[in-house]
Amino acid sequence: ALLWCVLVAAWEAAWGQLRYSIPEEMPKGSFVGDVAKDLALELPALRARGARVFDTGRTQYFVFGLQNGHLSMKDRVDREEICAAVAKCVLNFEILVKNPMNLYRGEVEILDINDNSPTFPERNSVLEISEYTAPGTRFPLEKAQDPDIGVNSLQNYECSESSYFSLDVKNGDDGVKYPELILVKSLDREQQAAHNLILTATDRGTPVKSGSTTIEIIVLDGNDNAPEFTQPVYKVTVREDVAVGSRLLQVSATDRDEGPNAEVKYSFFKIPEKFDKTFKLDPESGEIEITQKINFEEQEFYELDVQARDTGGLSCHSKVLITVADVNNHVPEIVIMSVFSPVPEDTPLGTVIAIFSVQDRDSGANGQVRCSIAERLPFRLEKTFEDYYRVVTARELDREAVSEYNVTVRASDGGSPSLWSSAVLSLRVLDVNDNAPVFAEARYSARVPENNAAGALVLRVRAVDADWGQNARVRYRLWEGRVRGAPLSSYVSVQAETGALYALRSFDYEEVREVGLWVRAEDGGAPALSSNVSVRLVIVDENDNAPQVLYPPSASGAGWAGVELAPRSAEPGALPAGSLTRWLVLAVAAVSCLFLAFLLLLLALRLRRWRRSQLLAAGGAAALRGVPASHFVGIDGVRAFLHSYSHEASLTADSRKSQLRFSGGSCCDTLPARPPAESSGDFVPA
CATH class of the missing domain: 2.60.40.60 (Cadherins)
Structure with a gap:
């Protein structure tokens, strides 16, 4: 369970x-x-x-x-x-x-569970050994495979009993156990030409599982020297971008025999099939070359068993360890996992907009990926897990300024030269009703002639909303008021979609000379935003009223308005209300006479003054001139002006007084004071 x-x-x-x-x-x-x-x-x-x-x-x-x-x-x-x-x-x-x-x-x-038993590539194998082989010689055997790990993997080898051979298990550099057969005593082909052994591989799982193979050892006659490799292990490091056909290394073995027994042939010994397709071993020269592309990400390490065999059947073995060096040959890959679009423009800061992952199949610095986006964008990158990123809002969004963003994510690795790739996130900003309608003018006014036709277009108001879609759809309506006690809506109306203002009735200048109203523009958002504008309608007067006779009043109950009836006994040329007319004529004549008399009197006074001035000038009164001039300042409204006055005195023949009174000297711009009585004196002309 x-x-x-x-x-x-x-x-x-x-x-x-x-x-x-x-x-x-x-x-x-x-x-x-x-x-x-x-x-x-x-x-x-x-x-x-x-x-x-x-x-x-x-x-x-x-x-x-x-x-x-x-x-x-x-x-x-x-x-x-x-x-x-x-x-x-x-x-x-x-x-x-x-x-x-x-x-x-x-x-x-x-x-892991122990669901696999150790297995050998072949159920039966053949090993040829010369009868002259010295005791202590080791013969590598084919190793078993167990795909399980830990205690469930291959743990040990066991071999059936034999007086000629013993089994030794060695641990390789990669931690894998290798079985080797050791010759304990010399072989004699004439006594026993073949030996059969059973090799068993076991794990330590629960329950323990095992696998076996049969080894047939054939004893060869003669040829007492086996080939020997110059190195027990050959090591080489190769770049993963090495060209196909390139020579990797050369193995070499020597045989101390002579003649045909000293001829050595090289071959791979029991290597996996995929390795055999990747590398080629020249049997004559021992050169190993690559036959197909290798990939560090698929296989970092190759271990090849190489066998050198002479014509007499004797052989030796060596190992070739090939390490693949990583090359920065993989471009980082960007995987967009999720994108939150459209993004409301009132999205709070720090909101996750997109999630993506990056991967680079290279290793080390070649596989370390750095991601970035343009700093001018209102977003930033946050690394969440290894190779996982999210795009979050860093600044407030404004659809009216930018309605769509193409965010380019750039991923570059740490190789030299660095490889990079990019992906584009298309983000659309969703409009939020954050702008109220704005009228084209601060206030509107129009002149409307009176007696206009009902339904006539007065003017159009227009408001624009910077939002988009339903949030930018503007509707107009009147702000209700009253005109001369009547509702404003009975005088004018506004078309909700266009903002056109219509007169619902004919205006009369004599009744209404000006109409003031407010128009509201409201958008279609939720909640709706609005703004108001004032509209002033000036009624223009037209000559639509005839003069009206105030007096005499029309007869009460008369059938014709504005018609005055005369008595039947009136003589030709007689006017109705003739006595009143005569009194009016007399009054006008009297006023005219009085006005004419006033004008004549005024003219006489002017002439008299002019005549007197002429007489004084002719009487030689020039000797009295030289009286200091007096200067007066006059105030005319808000303006000041300066006048100079000259006083002259003269005696004429008709003068009745023999004394003249002169005022004393005075300063400029002052009125002279009256001198005391004792300062007066008789003036006797010379």
Whole structure:
């Protein structure tokens, strides 16, 4: 039952990564872990956020159940098939949720079970040994294969009993055990021409499993010296971009015999088929060359067994270790996992917009990838897990400024020269109703002639909303008011879509000379935003009223308005109300006479003054001139002006007084004061 249940299901909070363990060969639908519980997420929330296992293009081994929040096996998994000889077999998975977007990464370790027995490439093998071979000589045997790991892998070799041979198990540099057959005592072909041994390989699993092969040893006659390699191990390092046909190295062996027994042929000894297709060994020269492209990411290390065999059947073995050096020949790959688009322009800072992963199949610095985006963009990159990134908002978005972003993600490795690749994230900014309509003018006015036709177009108002779609759709309406006690809507109306203002009635200048109103523009957002503008309608007067006779009033009840009836006894030329007319004429004549008399009097006074001035000038009064001029300042409204006055005195023949009174000297711009009485004196002309 242990093989059908989870051995370990643990969640590590660090970095938000889930870790589970499960044995291989579990049937389809087997429980792996309770993701909902380990992430502390409610099942309804997981369903609402569309949680799913993200498909990265690799083989998917797990499924996520939205009903129970469990991670289950999608199919049976064979550890040896997917991980081969890797010590720790780990399968990664990603749980992607939305609203808000987040990525939870996890790994499932596939535990090995002892489901494979050690096996030999061949059930029967033949080994030829000369009867002259010295005791102590070692003969490498074909090793067994066990794809399991740990205690479930190959642990030991055993050989059937023989008085001529013993078995020695050696550990190679790669940790693999190699069986070698050791000749204990000399062979004698005449006594026994062949020997049969059974080689058994075992593991330490539960239960223990094993595999066997039969070794037939044929004793050869003569040829007492076997070839010997110059080195027990040949090592070479080759770049993975080495050209096909290139020579890697040359192995060499010598034989102390003479003649045909000293002729040595080289060959690979029991190497895997894929290695045999990759390398070629020249049997005559011992040169090893590459026959097909090698890839560091597929195979980092090759171990080849080389055999040198003379014509007498004796052979020796050596190892060739080929290390593949990584070359920066793989461009980083960007896998876009999820993109949140369109993005509302009021998205909070730090919101996850996209999640992607990068991978580079090179190793070391060649496989270390750095990602970047342009700094001018309102986004930034955050590294979540190894080779996983997310794009988050770094600054506020404004659709009215930029409605769409093409974010180029650049991934470059650490090789020399560096290789890079890029991917473009197309992000559309979703409009939010954050702009109110704006009128084209601060205020509107129009002149409307009176007696206009009902329904006449007065003017158009226009408002523009910087938003988009429904948020930018503007509708107009009147702000209700009253005109002369009547609702404003009974005078004018506005067309909701176009903003056209119409007169609903004919205006009369004599009644209404000006109409003031407010028009509101409102967008279609939720909630709606609006703005107002004032409109002033000036009514223009027209000559639409005839003069009206105020007096005499029309007869009460007369059939014709504006017609005055005369009595039948009136003589021709007589006017109605003639007595009143005569009094009016007399009054006008009297006023005219008084006005004429006033004018005549005024004219006489002017003439008299002019005549007097002429007489004074003719009387020789020039001697009295030279009286200091007086200067007066006059104030005319707000303006000041300066006048100079000259005082002259003269005596004429008709003067009745013999004394003249002169004022004393005064300063400029002052009025002279009256002098005292005793300062007066008689003036006697010379």
